[in-house]
Amino acid sequence: MARMNYAQAACAALEDAMRRDERVVVVGEDVGRGGIFGQYRGLQPAFGAARVIDTPISEATIMGAAVGMALAGLKPVVEMRVVDFALCAIDELVNQAAKARYMFGGQGRVGMVARLPNGLWSGSAAQHSQSLEAWFAHIPGLVVVAPATPQDNYALLAASLACGDPVVYLEHKELWGLEGEVAPAKSAKLGEAEIARPGSDVTVVTWSRTRHAALEAADLAEKQGVSLEVIDLRTIWPWDRDAVLGSAARTGRVLIAHEAVQVAGFGAEIAATLAEESSARVRRLGAPRVPVGYSQPLEDESRITPQAIVAACIELRRARPAHR
Amino acid sequence: MQEALDAERALALYRTMARIRAFEDAAEEASLGGVAAFGASLSAAKVRGPLHLSTGQEAVAAGVCAHLRTSDLLTSTHRGHGHTIAKGASLERMMCELFGRAPGTNGGKGGSMHIADFSVGMLGANGVVAAGIPIAVGAAHALRMRGGDDVVTCFFGDGAINRGPFLEGLNWAAVHALPILFVCEDNRWAATTTSESTTAGAGALARAEAIGVPGEQADGNDVFAVWEAAGRLLVEIRKGGGPRLLHAITYRVKGHVSVDAAAYRDAAKHDKEIERDPLVIAAQRIAKRDALEAIGREARAEVAAALRIAHEAPWPEAKAAYTDVQDTGAGRWRG
Numbered sequence: 001m002a003r004m005n006y007a008q009a010a011c012a013a014l015e016d017a018m019r020r021d022e023r024v025v026v027v028g029e030d031v032g033r034g035g036i037f038g039q040y041r042g043l044q045p046a047f048g049a050a051r052v053i054d055t056p057i058s059e060a061t062i063m064g065a066a067v068g069m070a071l072a073g074l075k076p077v078v079e080m081r082v083v084d085f086a087l088c089a090i091d092e093l094v095n096q097a098a099k100a101r102y103m104f105g106g107q108g109r110v111g112m113v114a115r116l117p118n119g120l121w122s123g124s125a126a127q128h129s130q131s132l133e134a135w136f137a138h139i140p141g142l143v144v145v146a147p148a149t150p151q152d153n154y155a156l157l158a159a160s161l162a163c164g165d166p167v168v169y170l171e172h173k174e175l176w177g178l179e180g181e182v183a184p185a186k187s188a189k190l191g192e193a194e195i196a197r198p199g200s201d202v203t204v205v206t207w208s209r210t211r212h213a214a215l216e217a218a219d220l221a222e223k224q225g226v227s228l229e230v231i232d233l234r235t236i237w238p239w240d241r242d243a244v245l246g247s248a249a250r251t252g253r254v255l256i257a258h259e260a261v262q263v264a265g266f267g268a269e270i271a272a273t274l275a276e277e278s279s280a281r282v283r284r285l286g287a288p289r290v291p292v293g294y295s296q297p298l299e300d301e302s303r304i305t306p307q308a309i310v311a312a313c314i315e316l317r318r319a320r321p322a323h324r
Numbered sequence: 325m326q327e328a329l330d331a332e333r334a335l336a337l338y339r340t341m342a343r344i345r346a347f348e349d350a351a352e353e354a355s356l357g358g359v360a361a362f363g364a365s366l367s368a369a370k371v372r373g374p375l376h377l378s379t380g381q382e383a384v385a386a387g388v389c390a391h392l393r394t395s396d397l398l399t400s401t402h403r404g405h406g407h408t409i410a411k412g413a414s415l416e417r418m419m420c421e422l423f424g425r426a427p428g429t430n431g432g433k434g435g436s437m438h439i440a441d442f443s444v445g446m447l448g449a450n451g452v453v454a455a456g457i458p459i460a461v462g463a464a465h466a467l468r469m470r471g472g473d474d475v476v477t478c479f480f481g482d483g484a485i486n487r488g489p490f491l492e493g494l495n496w497a498a499v500h501a502l503p504i505l506f507v508c509e510d511n512r513w514a515a516t517t518t519s520e521s522t523t524a525g526a527g528a529l530a531r532a533e534a535i536g537v538p539g540e541q542a543d544g545n546d547v548f549a550v551w552e553a554a555g556r557l558l559v560e561i562r563k564g565g566g567p568r569l570l571h572a573i574t575y576r577v578k579g580h581v582s583v584d585a586a587a588y589r590d591a592a593k594h595d596k597e598i599e600r601d602p603l604v605i606a607a608q609r610i611a612k613r614d615a616l617e618a619i620g621r622e623a624r625a626e627v628a629a630a631l632r633i634a635h636e637a638p639w640p641e642a643k644a645a646y647t648d649v650q651d652t653g654a655g656r657w658r659g
Contacts, residue, residue, distance in 0.1 A: 025469070050469060056499065058492035064458020065465060065496065068476075071447050072397065072466035095452055096459060105430035106648035107442040143652045165650045190652050238653030273659055 001183045007039045007176040009150035010115075013157040014040070014077065016184065018047050021075065024161060026052045027062055028079020028115075035079060037117065037176045063089035063114065067096045071108040075161065082173060083116040083132050097166040098141030111164040113157070118146065118170035119209055119259050120302060126291035128173075129302070131208075131260035136168040137237040137269070143190060144236035146170040148211040150180040152234055155188035163190060170236075172209045193240035195247070199229035202313040203247040203254045203280075205270055207233040210257050210304050217309035228313055236266055241277075244270060248280035253316045255283050257309050259302075262286025281319050285312045329548060333390070335615055337547045338606050340386035342623040344406040345603060347415055348379045350627045351405065351422055351436070355582040370635070371422045371582075375436050378406040380545075380577030383602035384509045385410040387542075387550025388477060388570065391558045397445045397463045397476045399456035401509075402437045404449030407479050412444035419630040425637035432640040433648070453514075454480055454487035457506070461493045464502035464567075473562040475503040483514030485528045491535065494567065498536040501566035505557055506532065508569065509544065511576035516588055532569035544574030545602040548609065575600065 004012065018024045026040060032054040034041035044052035055062050059080060066076035080086040086093065097110045120129045136144045143165045147153040153171060160167040196211055197218050204214045211232040218228040229247050233239050248254045254274055256267035267284040274282045287302040355371035378385065381403070389410030392398065400407040408418060413429060421428030422436050429441045440448035447463060450456045460478035467474050484490055485508060497504050508528035512519055525531065529541050542553040550572055557568035575597045579586035586594075607616050646657060 053465075056492070056495060058496060060489050061458040061461060061492035061496050064455065064489065064493075065462030068399075068447070068459035068462025068464070069466045070462075071442075071459065072463040074466045074469070076462075091452055091455055092458060096450075096455060100448065101650075102648050103430065103434040103438040104440040104442070104448055105428070105433045107430070107440055108447065141650050143650065163652045165652045167652075238656045241659075269659065 001181055003179060004150055004182050005176065006150045006153050006171070006178045007037055009154040009182050010039045010157050010171065011041055011043065012182070012184070013154045013161070015043060015046065017158060017161045018043070018051065023073060023075045024077065025069065025074050026077045026079065027055055027066055029055055029057055029081060031079050036081060039115070039171070039176065040079065059085055059088035060092055063092035064096060066112050066114070067092060067100060067110055070110040070112045071100065076112045077161070078112060078114040080114060080116045082121070082128055083118045083170065084127050084130050086114070086116045093168070094139050098139050102141060109164055110166045113160045113167045113169050115169045115171060117173045119172045119174065120292055120299070121173040122299065123294065125294040129292035131258065133170055133236045134260060134264060134266040137266055141166060142237065143167040144170065145190065145234070146208040146236055147234060148172070148175065148208050148232055150178060150182050151186065152188060154182045154184060155186060156190070156234060159188055159190050170208065175209055188234065191235045191238040191240060193234055193243040194232045195229065195243070196232045197228065197230040199227035199251070201227045201251060201253065202316055203229045203231060203244070203251045204257055204309060204313065205231045205233060205244055205254060206257045207236065208259065210259055213304055213306045214257055214309055216306035217313070220306055220310045221313055224310070224314070226313060226317055239270070241273060244274070245278055248274055248278045252280050254280045255285060255309065255312050255316055257285040257304055257312070259304055260286055261289045263289045281316055283312055283316050285309060329551065334548070334606070334610050335612070335619065337386050337390055337551060338603070338610060338616060339619045339623070340390065340410050341382035341547060341603050341606065342619050343415065343626065344382040344385060344409050345379065346623040346627040347405060347409060347418070348377045350419070350631055351375060352377055352379070352578070352582045354422070354631070371436070372424065373435060375582040376403040376580065377578040377582055378403050380598065380601065381509060381511055381574045382406055383547035383550050383606070384507065384544045384572045384574055387547045388505070388507055388554040390551055391555050392477060393474065394444055395474045397447055397467065397474070398479070399447050399460040399463070399476070400449040400479045401453070401456060401481055402449060402451055403481065404439055404479070405436065408439050408441060408446050408449065411441070411446045413441035413446055415626055416630040416633050417441070419634040420637045423634040423637065424639065425634060426640040427637050431644060454484035454489040456480060457484065457489045457493035460504060461496050461502060464497065464504040465500060468500070468502055473503070475505060475558060475561050477505045477507060479507045479509055481514070482508060482510040482512060482519040482523070482528065485531060486523060494532055494535045494537050494569070497567035501564070503561050504567045505554065505561055506537065506567060506569040508571045510571060510573045512573070513576045513580070515580045516584070527571065529569060529571040537567045537569050539569030539571060541571040541573065544572030545600045545605055547602055547606050
């Protein structure tokens with residue numbers, strides 16, 4: 001058990017994997033200096049420039065080269081700076097990484113982890129603030145992971161490196177400094193949610209930074225006599241249906257809260273599943289379908305606050321559950 | 325040291341070209357009516373969907389791949405049958421793949437555009453122009469880390485040099501001095517548009533040289549010229565000299581896909597171009613007429629056998645649609 005922040009936890013997971021397996025390599029911009037968020041700090045001094053490879057600003061070739069490396073037997077970790085820049089590498093991720101194994105009839109596999117820091121980045125405006133997990137969840141072949149805590153960033157990065165599939169690994173752009181206890185021996189399974197806080201009145205399904213907003217919301221709601229159960233999905237694809245449906249059966253009311261634009265966000269998929277498979281009342285809370293603005297009052301319109309989560313939960317609670 | 329071109333080698337190059345030609349001719353015939361494009365309608369064709377033929381471009385595949393070992397790797401394009409054959413894949417399994425049958429190289433999951441045979445180092449054709457370049461660069465990076473003198477050969481067309489991955493990939497390969505031969509197989513047509521009308525500057529080799537990747541230009545319809553140029557470049561690459569580019573200028577005899585009659589081309593110019601058939605050019609320099617005829621017969625017989633097997637081969641079971649997608653979350657196909 002050690003206290004470390006979210007960035008250090010990822011470093012530690014990667015360092016452990018690189019020590020165990022010499023096929024693990026890092027490719028991306030500025031990784032030699034530790035990455036722009038410090039999430040690769042110390043790795044190039046420890047493992048050398050041949051394994052922690054600084055690249056030109058060539059997103060398409062960073063991602064595509066990782067596919068070639070994987071097909072030739074390496075296990076690349078791709079650094080994309082922010083998810084928004086990965087849009088320059090979308091062919092390589094969607095048409096190549098996600099499909100190579102299938103379309104070649106299983107002759108090759110693309111075991112790689114593409115780290116695409118996701119989410120609203122304060123003051124960084126429209127091209128550095130997107131939450132695109134739903135895009136990747138839509139693509140067969142990809143695994144999509146969104147850790148919210150240092151412990152999960154350690155354990156889920158380790159699990160992602162071990163799984164052998166192409167993983168879109170969405171750390172949050174503003175969680176790097178978040179501190180917490182990390183137990184390296186405590187593993188996490190891809191596809192398994194965590195009940196971050198048990199409760200009885202309303203289930204809040206969330207992930208990434210919104211987990212923390214939801215936990216704050218649970219404190220606020222408690223003062224108003226409302227008990228929230230907070231479920232952190234942790235993995236977007238495959239998402240933990242059993243955990244969500246189980247909680248929905250207990251509470252009868254589910255709010256799905258995420259930073260991504262609400263329209264066609266991943267919350268829509270969860271809401272549809274709840275509609276098909278449960279009798280719970282469901283609401284969604286996501287960002288409005290506007291680009292994230294630079295100025296604070298504009299940016300705030302895209303933020304998911306604890307207060308907004310509480311308000312949505314109270315509204316849900318007013319509505320009687322269909323069945324209990 | 326580059327080996328000398330002797331009579332036996334010349335016949336081997338001719339044989340590779342003859343096998344590619346026979347395969348392409350048979351695939352073309354089996355594909356007619358197989359795609360709803362260019363005014364054609366779907367029928368019960370054996371080869372479905374877009375089929376991009378390398379007819380007339382055989383010298384590039386044959387001349388380059390004659391220098392490659394099984395342990396060398398290769399990436400190809402949507403027009404990739406020739407490269408796959410020249411790298412050593414079985415015609416029978418390739419034809420099964422085009423027919424969508426289970427014993428195909430890809431189990432019927434890829435077809436012509438994604439044909440691959442990893443057992444001979446052929447890492448796949450690609451349905452996206454220039455997309456093989458970054459993959460080849462990554463594979464070359466992996467080979468360099470492993471050590472040894474294996475190389476990657478990366479085929480792409482003239483259309484690809486106008487896409488970003490061409491610049492990105494060549495730059496990366498030069499910065500890291502990777503063991504990779506880039507081959508611009510310039511058939512002068514990017515789909516239904518001439519590359520001449522859409523490409524500024526002096527072309528593929530000039531662009532490569534500007535990035536720091538030296539190379540050579542060769543007559544892509546002369547298999548011996550291609551073989552010699554590729555041989556020189558590969559010797560340098562295997563010695564650790566870093567990436568090289570071969571600009572092989574050839575001609576796309578068929579339309580963009582098999583059902584494209586290419587009526588947009590000038591008929592007189594086209595007739596003149598197809599006089600430069602690479603098999604005829606090679607035959608003129610190989611005196612042994614009997615041997616050439618025998619090679620042609622053998623190639624056609626081999627393809628006829630492959631066709632028979634493909635016709636009778638089993639289809640993949642529908643459940644195969646759910647294998648080799650991903651392990652994490654396997655079974656969760658509908659939510």
